[in-house]
């Protein structure tokens with residue numbers, strides 16, 4: 001059955017309206033007809049109802065048909081409007097059809113009305129269906145676009161047959177490209193793939209297209225226009241033609257870079273968690289441990305299973321320290337974090353210091369979701385710190401305090417002494433000739449001796465006292481309470497005695513050592529630690545100068561002396577630069593022929609406008625400062641040049657004797673240097689005699705023999721100076737290639753009256769003869785001495801009796817006079 005339709009009939013004559021209605025009904029059209037007679041009724045009707053059709057008269061008074069038609073079409077474009085009129089001409093009717101009137105039926109012949117209405121309704125229904133379909137499509141397209149925009153995914157559509165590709169704006173935007181910047185070609189995609197992902201991705205795509213699946217999901221990296229890569233997830237769907245051949249591939253690009261990066265950083269965090277050497281534990285809001293890393297178990301010795309869901313307080317070494325534990329958590333809750341040093345206990349019971357940090361982990365709103373604790377075991381660090389502290393304050397060889405700690409202890413001792421009004425002493429001990437032990441027995445033996453001395457001195461000191469080693473062979477003792485200077489003196493003597501007890505070294509060598517001690521007293525000799533140590537040092541120098549193996553108290557004059565020493569050292573350096581040294585020459589007289597057999601060169605310092613300075617005053621300082629090497633070199637050059645010029649002048653001299661210091665003797669290049677000096681001066685080597693002292697030779701041990709043999713090979717003569725003052729025996733000296741022995745003037749001085757001196761001198765002469773060494777006696781001042789020496793068979797002598805050392809010109813004149821007319 002036909003559904004009822006709503007028809008609006010616009011007609012000014014009621015009879016006409018009824019006539020049309022009747023006609024419609026009679027001709028089987030189930031229509032509900034409504035009548036509108038003017039513009040107001042038409043508007044109300046259009047507003048009110050849902051109309052399927054409008055039948056309108058053309059000439060309705062007060063109504064412009066054209067306007068009315070436009071109004072209806074504007075509001076309902078698909079609503080058919082049929083003209084039912086009697087008075088419209090044909091041309092006008094055609095015109096009306098053009099502007100949108102559906103059909104035209106004459107009132108007086110309504111035969112066409114129902115078919116026309118039916119056709120109009122059918123067409124309108126068709127148009128409406130089409131409109132609805134179009135509207136649906138538009139909405140669906142819009143929905144799709146919105147969905148894609150919402151998902152923020154790029155779309156691509158690849159027609160496999162035509163090889164055409166569509167990339168959506170978002171697809172391009174994802175890679176930094178705008179419209180028109182990328183060619184719509186499959187190669188565009190391939191070219192933008194990360195080079196490492198290109199081949200594998202293409203291979204997978206190829207396999208997919210060959211296979212039977214309709215869906216694929218790929219993941220790859222693509223190059224962004226602005227540099228860097230984007231990680232893309234690309235699900236796609238394949239459509240096929242009737243034959244099942246791939247026809248079209250449509251898919252999306254989803255940018256998963258952030259997710260990938262988050263995944264990577266999560267993976268890294270997990271790796272850090274498991275591999276870090278720091279113990280990490282996660283605590284839930286309830287206070288129970290949720291997870292621990294392997295380092296936690298390694299450090300605390302607790303396996304994970306034993307700690308999960310327990311509170312962290314079981315780690316605290318001091319279980320009673322609840323307040324501390326609570327304070328930590330309070331700080332974490334208030335500030336979000338806490339860190340500091342704690343004392344933890346391992347499962348085995350061992351307490352250890354740890355550096356603990358606890359941080360609260362919040363959600364996006366900042367609400368805590370759990371806490372992460374990290375701690376490091378500080379025990380090794382503490383141990384190293386203590387070791388470092390010890391090293392920084394102690395001498396590694398003896399374990400005694402070093403200079404730094406000595407300073408600190410002394411300052412404390414001084415504070416106490418100041419407070420209690422007590423005296424305190426600083427005793428500076430320096431070993432005498434310790435270098436000889438080191439040089440002759442080796443550094444290991446030297447170290448052993450220093451350790452033993454350290455022990456002995458420590459055993460001797462009081463509880464409150466401090467013994468320090470300042471390095472080398474210097475020890476300092478701080479004695480906190482000394483009633484008077486004599487107490488310090490007896491401690492100094494005890495130190496000297498304890499050092500003086502012979503040492504038996506591991507290899508059963510026996511060594512005897514002596515020491516000198518300098519003493520300074522607080523408050524007498526200084527207020528501060530530095531000054532007291534410095535003054536004790538000055539005193540020990542004085543003790544050494546005064547013959548060693550004794551102690552000496554500091555006095556102000558010592559300081560002045562020390563200052564003078566410093567001045568002298570500076571003066572010596574300057575003197576070397578300015579060539580302020582001169583040589584004096586003392587004749588050496590042969591007792592067999594009475595002739596002048598040679599001359600000894602003796603250095604003097606002649607500062608301009610001042611008195612000449614004796615070598616006794618500057619040679620020891622030159623030796624201490626090392627300046628002796630340069631000075632000795634100059635002496636050798638000068639003496640050889642002078643000797644050569646005398647020989648050239650015809651002076652009859654066999655040789656020039658030059659003193660060689662221990663430091664020069666130690667020089668590895670000594671032979672070369674002497675060879676050069678001789679060749680530069682033109683003096684034959686046999687005309688040079690080098691004087692060495694016993695200690696110089698002994699300090700070099702076996703190497704002395706090698707050095708001497710090399711010098712002898714050059715043709716230079718060697719003599720031993722000051723014989724009798726050292727510790728060597730003639731039997732010892734026999735090992736060395738010596739030519740001459742010079743008896744020290746201290747023996748000669750007392751002959752012939754002093755029996756002891758006379759006997760020693762006679763014995764030395766006899767033994768030297770036995771060893772086939774020539775003998776010279778130094779310091780001959782009297783005819784008696786000369787007679788005695790001549791009588792004992794001494795070969796030659798030197799002394800004021802013949803001449804004092806003379807300047808070069810004076811010596812030449814002296815020679816002239818000695819040769820006689």
Ligand SMILES: Nc1nc2c(ncn2[C@@H]2O[C@@H]3COP(=O)(O)O[C@H]4[C@@H](O)[C@H](n5cnc6c(=O)[nH]c(N)nc65)O[C@@H]4COP(=O)(O)O[C@H]3[C@H]2O)c(=O)[nH]1
Nearest residue numbers: 602603614615616635659660661779780781798799800801
């Ligand atoms: N009382 C007295 N003394 C006499 C007599 N005859 C000589 N003398 C002094 O005795 C010293 C002998 O020199 P020395 O034993 O090598 O002792 C030397 C030597 O050890 C050192 N010396 C001097 N010149 C040099 C040098 O060029 N190089 C080195 N390394 N040392 C030197 O200085 C020391 C002292 O030299 P000088 O003052 O020149 O003192 C000289 C000389 O002036 C005498 O009859 N009675």
